[in-house]
Amino acid sequence: MADSAQVVREQDPVRSVLRADGSLAGDPRRALGLTPEGFVDLYRKMVSIRRADQEALNLQRQGELGLWGQFLGQEAAHVGATMALEPTDWIFPSYREFGMAMCRGIDPATMLTVFRGLTHGAWDPRKFHFAPLAIPVATQVPHAVGFAMGSRLEGSGEVVLVTFGDGATSAGDWHEAMNFAGVFKAPVIFLCQNNYWAISVPLPRQTAGRIADRAAGYGFPGIRIDGNDVLAVFAATRAAAERARRGDGPYLIEAQTYRMGAHTSSDDPTRYRTAAELEAWSSKDPIARYERWLRAEGLLDQAGVDGIGKEAESTAEKMRTRLREAPAPDPGKAMFDRVYSRPSPGFQQEREEFESSLESPG
Amino acid sequence: MARQTVIEAIRQAMDEEMERDPSVFVIGEDVGRRGGVFLATDGLHKKYGEMRVIDSPLAESCIVGVAIGAAVNGMRPIAEIQFADFIAPAMNQIIEEAARFCYRTAGDFNLPMVIRAPWGGGVHGALYHSQSIEATFSHIPGLKVVAPGTPADARGLLKSAVRDPDPVLYLEHKRTYRLIRGEVPDGDGLVPIGKADVKREGKDLSLIAYGLMLQYCLEAAEKLAQDGVSAEVLDLRTIKPMDEAAVIATAKKTGKVLVVHEDNRFAGIAGEVIAVIMEHAFDSLDAPVMRLTAPDVPAMPFNHVLEEAFMPNVDKILAKARELAAY
Incomplete structure (x- = not known):
């Protein structure tokens, strides 16, 4: 394993780099190979996608979008994983990865045209190395494996990241794809964003075992990390990508996080979960704890925070304007x-x- | 020109396309050293290696799903489903993903892939090795469905399917594999997807079929000629997109049409052919359009008597055609 993986190996069973209070459990500065600007950029992207996510929910409430599936609380997984990859590596998302798409440079207003019902497809997958959203659960997992097999045939060195939720790990396609990837040592990173809820069904009703442990059954390693820790996600993804690029095969990352919002704008989570649970997870907010660390390290000050907040505001505003201007098809x-x-x-x-x-x- | 069986023509088509284009590869169960259970890929593993002739784990959904992913990567996969009867686990991937993938994108994106599936009865295969699936998949927008009946069409259509920019379900009738022998042209011999073919000219009535039933219709036409009835035989070759112009032309020419297929009757391909004729050639008809199909039961036990009873055959076609001729 590369150096970067050592960062997340130190703590078991849930490996993190940043503690909940924002203090550090390892030395990511050296191991992650990030510049000071690189560390700040992870923060900037998390703030930006959270603001856009909130704006999209507002637009849905205003009747401008048909539906919205918030990813509030999962920003560290979106940003950490995407930024740990090379831009030429591919991402196969499920349907909640708006933040990943933004990190890949897909115009958020264009992407929202899908949720405005103007189109089924807003981008050319080959241009952004970002596959279409997969609404049927787990169908994208074998696609990622097939793509990776193609990369091996071509010798392109591209690595593939496929992401899915805890619910998808119950689906047959997930099993078939994990098995196939293990047999052929396909260069795939399986990123489970375990956000505890599959609509209203909680994790213990989804699976009796630990998701990360299942990788062993397919003959490759799995790791359970703190998915609200952007540096842990970055470190694990980078290590898995290096491993896959070396030809050592797939890797399963179970990023433990929490879906702070509803499943979609059509869902009412008060019917199945408590306010206390939500509050407990609020204290693990991925942006707040990372901001504390950046400030403590002297990488970010109040002016920096304000500037990044304004940028995010401006991005959201442009997204709103451009979406409203999108012509009826x-x-x-x-x-x-x-x-x-x-x-x-x-x-x-x-x-x-x-x-x-x-x-x-x- | 060479004389080949259908299975030889299919094998040659894959070999030629793999030779021509390094992005073409085969994936399926037992396609490697075994050469496929029908030997469709015999020799390809040795020639192209295990990365281009991939023995997949036993999981149809994953075979199709992996093929989709490879096609996203610019490859041109040929995914083999060992028997059409076992395609059901892959239906989610075929219908919800392969057929809708391009629809969910923008720009220049497309998804080139072929799914090969041996189908049909007449080989004592019983319930799970005899089924017909063409109507089920022809209903799905985004898919193309081809079902050749001769060696030349089997080769030409498979090569066209590999080169097609969209997903193609390629149905090969397993009874025809070694039963039908015919001339296969030199050179590329491409057969366009979406073009039917008049396999026998006639003026009194039209028989429309595909796959094994094409062969039976040709045999029936020969016997009808001895009765003084001139039967035209139209081979659909591609089920979807259907060559409506060819269907309309033969209906207008003879005024009497019998559609024959081995798939179940209800919502079958015959229904669609007949609808096209009613919409566009009603005034030319001299008799109600007829159809001869398998009954609406799920295939048959493998006992010879039961298999014969289930499937349309030359005698059944003859009886129906004489009824039509006398109308």
């Missing part, structure tokens, strides 16, 4: 354009009939 184009790359004559004719049926009968 032409139905024929929105629905027929991307079903086939090469539409057949019959399909084209169906499109024409569909489009003319929408024209006013006069």
